[in-house]
Amino acid sequence: MTTPEFFKRFPDEASCIHHMRTLREENGLTCRACDSKRMSWLSTCNRWECMDCRAKTTIRSGTIMMHSKLPIHTWYTCMFLMTSTPKAVSAKDMQQRLGFKRYEPVWYMMQKIRQAMGKANESVVLSGEIELDNGYFTSHKEAKEGDHLFNCGRGNMRKAPVLVTVETRKGAKRSAAGRLRMTHLPNHEGATYSKLAQRLLNRNAVVHSDADPAFKSIEPHVQAHLPEKSAPKKASQALPWVHIAISNAKRMFLGIYHHLSAVWLQSYLDEFCFKFNGRRSRETSVFQLLNIVATCRLHPSG
Ligand SMILES: [Zn+2]
Incomplete structure (x- = not known):
């Protein structure tokens, strides 16, 4: 319109x-x-x-x-x-x-x-071939006493972990991306990944990821999990769409939200995913x- x-x-x-x-x-x-x-x-x-x-x-x-x-x-x-x-x-x-x-x-x-x-x-539950990986977004947070987790030595800055899952259609000459979900992770525990897999992925999903052992906990909830160890420099070739989504989101956030707060990160991710998934029917x-x-x-x- x-x-x-x-x-x-x-x-x-x-x-x-x-x-x-x-x-x-x-x-x-x-x-x-x-x-x-x-x-x-x-x-x-x-x-x-x-x-x-x-x-x-x-x-x-x-x-x-x-x-x-x-x-x-x-x-x-x-x-x-x-x-x-x-x-x-x-x-x-x-x-x-x-x-x-x-x-x-x-x-x-x-x-x-x-x-x-x-x-x-x-309502977006991903199915078929899926790429899955963690992305890390630089964000500000309110400093709390004893809260040292994720701090990377730059005052109140931290790297907020985000689970990125995207449908991909491999096999064609050029792979294409389907739908996308991004979730700000509260922690890296197996139970968190397990719960998210049930919410985000269809049981028929075939998941491609890197060899992070934390991703093993998604296995009971999908048809197959195919972890692939790759050198950090080659990670974007093994999981191209996940890395394209992460870098596009980071670029968008950097240009618009100069003070990206961890508190609001999920809402910005929601907007990014909504627009990404509606890109063909804007x-x-x-x-x-x-x-x-x-x-x-x-x-x-x-
Ligand atoms: Zn009434």
């Missing part, structure tokens, strides 16, 4: 409310107070009323937009701008494009949108995202 097409489809607040209302009703609404499904729309105040207990449900209730005072049209525009380019957009840049005086609400909105992208990624990415916003209960209180 081009920018003029987007603004023709969503010219104002009313068009966005109508769209979000339709999406939420199509997916089935439930009253938060009594679980009734009998909800009626009150056009005078743009909310639903439960026909059983009279409780009201707003258009934002339970969604990423729930505690925001920004217009829904602003959220739609921000989602469109974030999904319509393969590059990342900084919050500062977004603030200028949206014409906001304050940076904080824009940063908060973008983090929430990344949260929705993370939800979309959760024109529909914004609708995929809007559908997630309408259907996923991102706030437990919602």
Whole structure:
């Protein structure tokens, strides 16, 4: 969808409310107070009323937009701008494009949108031939007492480990990449890899990795694991797509997020993977995202 097409489809607040209302009703609404499904729309105040207990449900209730005072049209525009380019957009840049005086609400909105992208990624379970390896992203962290793990002698900088898995189609003249998942690792324990393998990989997966013994714990969850020892300089030849994904992500983060915090690393990885996996259907990415916003209960209180 081009920018003029987007603004023709969503010219104002009313068009966005109508769209979000339709999406939420199509997916089935439930009253938060009594679980009734009998909800009626009150056009005078743009909310639903439960026909059983009279409780009201707003258009934002339970969604990423729930505690925001920004217009829904602003959220739609921000989602469109974030999904319509393969590059990342900084919050500062977004603030200028949206014409906001304050940076904080824009940063908060973008983090929430990344949260929705993370939800979309959760449904991506990789299958077939897969490359798997760890990447290390330089990030800042809050110094905690006794917290020396991962410190590499540069004050509060550390190398945050990220498990990178990508589908690959080998055998053809040139291998091609399929879908991608990236997960910030809390540690390098076997149990962590085992849990992630169950979440990220289909049982039919054939996994290519280097000979890191930690990767052995994924073996019960996949069809085959083919570790291959290679010299560090040749690692990018053995697992080309993993290394391309890592270097592209690092380059993108370096250019946009000058102070990459370990706390937010996963949300930036979620955005990168969402864009990577939607690269062949970028024109529909914004609708995929809007559908997630309408259907996923991102706030437990919602
Ligand atoms: Zn009710």
